Amino acid sequence: MEHLLLHVILWGPAIGALVTILAGQGMFARVIALLSTGLTLAATTYLYGRYNLQVGGTQFESVMPFIPQIGSSLRIGVDGVSLPLVFLNAFLTFLVVLISWKFTLRPQLYFTLVQFLSTAVTGVFVSLDLFVFFLFWELELAPMFLLIGIWGGARREYAAMKFIIYTIAGSAFMLVGIFALFFLTGVGTFDMFLISDGAKALPVATQVLLFLLLFVGFAVKVPIFPFHTWLPDAHVEAPTPISVLLAGVLLKMGGYGLIRLCMTLLPEGARVLVPFLVILGTINVIYGAMLALSMINGDLKKMIAYSSVSHMGYVIIGMAALSVTGIQGAVVQMFTHGTITALLFTSVGLVYDRTHTRIIPEMGGLAPKMPFIAAGFVMAGLASLGLPGMNGFIGEFLVFIGAFEVWPWQTGIAAFGIVLTAGYITWMLMRVFFGQLDEHKWHGLTDADGREKFVVVAMLALIILTGIWPSAVADVIAIGVAPIARLFA
Numbered sequence: 001m002e003h004l005l006l007h008v009i010l011w012g013p014a015i016g017a018l019v020t021i022l023a024g025q026g027m028f029a030r031v032i033a034l035l036s037t038g039l040t041l042a043a044t045t046y047l048y049g050r051y052n053l054q055v056g057g058t059q060f061e062s063v064m065p066f067i068p069q070i071g072s073s074l075r076i077g078v079d080g081v082s083l084p085l086v087f088l089n090a091f092l093t094f095l096v097v098l099i100s101w102k103f104t105l106r107p108q109l110y111f112t113l114v115q116f117l118s119t120a121v122t123g124v125f126v127s128l129d130l131f132v133f134f135l136f137w138e139l140e141l142a143p144m145f146l147l148i149g150i151w152g153g154a155r156r157e158y159a160a161m162k163f164i165i166y167t168i169a170g171s172a173f174m175l176v177g178i179f180a181l182f183f184l185t186g187v188g189t190f191d192m193f194l195i196s197d198g199a200k201a202l203p204v205a206t207q208v209l210l211f212l213l214l215f216v217g218f219a220v221k222v223p224i225f226p227f228h229t230w231l232p233d234a235h236v237e238a239p240t241p242i243s244v245l246l247a248g249v250l251l252k253m254g255g256y257g258l259i260r261l262c263m264t265l266l267p268e269g270a271r272v273l274v275p276f277l278v279i280l281g282t283i284n285v286i287y288g289a290m291l292a293l294s295m296i297n298g299d300l301k302k303m304i305a306y307s308s309v310s311h312m313g314y315v316i317i318g319m320a321a322l323s324v325t326g327i328q329g330a331v332v333q334m335f336t337h338g339t340i341t342a343l344l345f346t347s348v349g350l351v352y353d354r355t356h357t358r359i360i361p362e363m364g365g366l367a368p369k370m371p372f373i374a375a376g377f378v379m380a381g382l383a384s385l386g387l388p389g390m391n392g393f394i395g396e397f398l399v400f401i402g403a404f405e406v407w408p409w410q411t412g413i414a415a416f417g418i419v420l421t422a423g424y425i426t427w428m429l430m431r432v433f434f435g436q437l438d439e440h441k442w443h444g445l446t447d448a449d450g451r452e453k454f455v456v457v458a459m460l461a462l463i464i465l466t467g468i469w470p471s472a473v474a475d476v477i478a479i480g481v482a483p484i485a486r487l488f489a
Contacts, residue, residue, distance in 0.1 A: 003062040005043050006076055009086065010122050012040040013093065017115035025108055030101055033111035037094040037118065044090040048476075051083055056479040058128065071182075071189035072131040080480020081259060081331055082125040084473050085252055088338045089125070091462065092248045093118040095455050096241040099346060103239075105151060113143040117245065124253050130178050130261075131190040137174070137217075137253070141167055144242070144250065152237040159237035166220050166230040174217030174257075177210050181265065184210075192265070199265040200487075207269030214262050215273075221254030224316060225283045228309050235305035240349025243301070247308050248342040252334045255315045259327065259484065263319065267487040271322070278320035278403070282410045284313025289420035296427050300351070300358040303428060304344045307384065310417055311337050317407070317414055318399035322488035326402025327481040332474055333395030336466065340383045340392050343459040347377035350452060351432070354445050360428060365437030369445035374433040376448075376456040381425040383463050386418055390467040394474065 016036025020029050051059055061077035078086060096114060103110055120143065123136030141164060149160035182190060184206065185198025199207070220227045231251075235243050263270045288310030295303035311333070318330030350373045351366070352358050367374035383390035386397075396418070404411045448456065466473050 003060045003077075005047050006060045006078065006126060007062065009040055009043050009047065009090065010076065010119060010126060012036055012043070013115040013118035013122075017112045017119070020108060020112045020115065029108045029111045030097070033097045033115055034094075036115055037090070037097050040118070041090040041094045044087050047078075048083060048087050051078070051080075051476060053475060053479055056080065056482070061128070066129070066132060070131070071187075071191070072129055073189075073191065074132055075128040075191060076126040077128050078126055080476045080478065081484075082256070082480070083476060084331070084335045085125045085249070085256060085338075086122055088252070088335055089118060089121045089249045092244060092338065092342050095342070095346075095458060096244055098451055098455050099241045099244065099349070100239075101451060103151070110147070110151060113147050114241075114245075117143040117147070121245075121249050121253065125256060128192045129190045130181065130192055130195060133192075133261075134171075134175060134178055137257075138171060140250065140253070141171075144246070147242045148234060148238045151239045151242070154237075155233070156237045159233040162230045163234045166227065170217035170220035170227070172217075173213050177213030177217075180210055180213065192260075196265050200267060202266075204268045204272060207266040208272050209269075211262050211266045211269035211273055214266075215258070218254040218257040218262065221257070222251060222312050222315070223254070223309065224280050224312075225287055225309075228284075228288075231309060232302050232305045235308075235345075236299060236302050240345060240352070243305075243345040243349070244342045247305070247345060248338040251308065251312060252338055255312065255319075255330065255334050258316075258319060259331070259481075263327075264484050264487070271488060274320040274322060277316055278407045278410045281313045281316030281320060282414045284316060285310050285414040285417035286313075286420070288313060289417045289424070293420055293424045295360075296424060296431070297361050298359065300360055300428065300432070301345070301348050302358075303360075303424065304341065304348060307344075307421065307424070308337070308341055310421065311341070311384070313414065313417070314396055314399045317403050317411065321399075321402040321406050322485065323402050323406070324478065324482055324485040325398055326406070327485055328474065328478050329395055329398025329400075329402050331477045331481060332398055332470075335473055335477075336383075336391040336395040336463075339459060339463050339466070340380060340390075343376065343380040343456065343463065344384060346455060346459065347373060347380055350448055350456075351377070355442070360431050363432045364435045365433070366442065366445065367433040368437060369442055370447045372448045372453060372456070376460060377433065378429055379460055379463070381429050383467070385422045385425050388467075389464070391463050391470065391473075393467065394470040398474070 058077040064074040066074045120140035127133035292306035383392040
């Protein structure tokens, strides 16, 4: 039963997209998207509750023929690493449909692409076949390219082209790595479990080379310095709902790929390269935070984009610990960052919808005019800087605990990122929402409507729920990362 439910989660949004193409005009397109993503979220929540922590490992598996001539099958399943990310994707996609409700520009095409994007991202997380994994990875590019290029801002074509060029260039390296794994292991299949045994037996130098080939593709998506330059442009030009998906789940595909393929299939390669990974992760944390700090007189959305670069650095540092706690912290950080940054970008969008500016010095004292939006933004900011009681604290705490034993100096430097985050977040909130209000300029501002309040409350509820009850996510992830950490014991 549950393995059929995983197919519903995977293909449900795609079926909704096909129905939207055939019959979804105007309001009907919105209703179809809401139903398909709502049912997918309900099924994902049920499956999350059915995951057996006593058994662990990959569950709800199913195998269907795909291209048997090359040893590829549609093998899907979830474990403690992928299941929280599948839930995160379903949760955010459902809310993105609600955020996008008022979109009037080509709604049929817009909601079709959002639903196809959801299936592509889920496919990456549930695929247990390398070839199918790559197909879903590439399938995500087209809808995201069009969503930025059609519904984006003034420089949308430039941002969309930059996104696609960076990602395709990274994918080329990844594809070479996947085919090299297939031929060098000689197992005659792309099945991850079978190819894993052959990959672990490869010489260390070969594993290092293959790790680097795969790493480039995932590093672009995380993004890891110096592959990060596409991200601010994509975020600034993308419409708010697409920024939510981009930061909330698409960046997590990179971190997930590093754990699922690089570390799991090539453990000796990972062991050689982790000193470089922890340096790159530390650079990400500090450099990203400094760039965010430099935006204090600039674009509010670009500041949040740079903060994502910084916070994803903790993910890399956690992986480099090669321990259960460190890798668990990395995955928890991916989940919590997905929830927090989604609320941050949603809040930026709500402010922009009313003020029609994202330039921080042009705002000020807005809290009395939009108290609900201000409260949501403040709560998201507090979660981002790791306030205990919110889920941002859990991921960073686990990363620091896991990484400090192995990389004390690098972890100590990265911890300074918390100070920088507190600086730019509190400074930004003070300048946007507090201080003197220009009554003449902002006299017509309104607060969030009922639909927008529901979205903010839902995101905030998940942030607080997993902050005060972290085991709801951390226990599942711990079960998932334990076999990976044992490879390095």
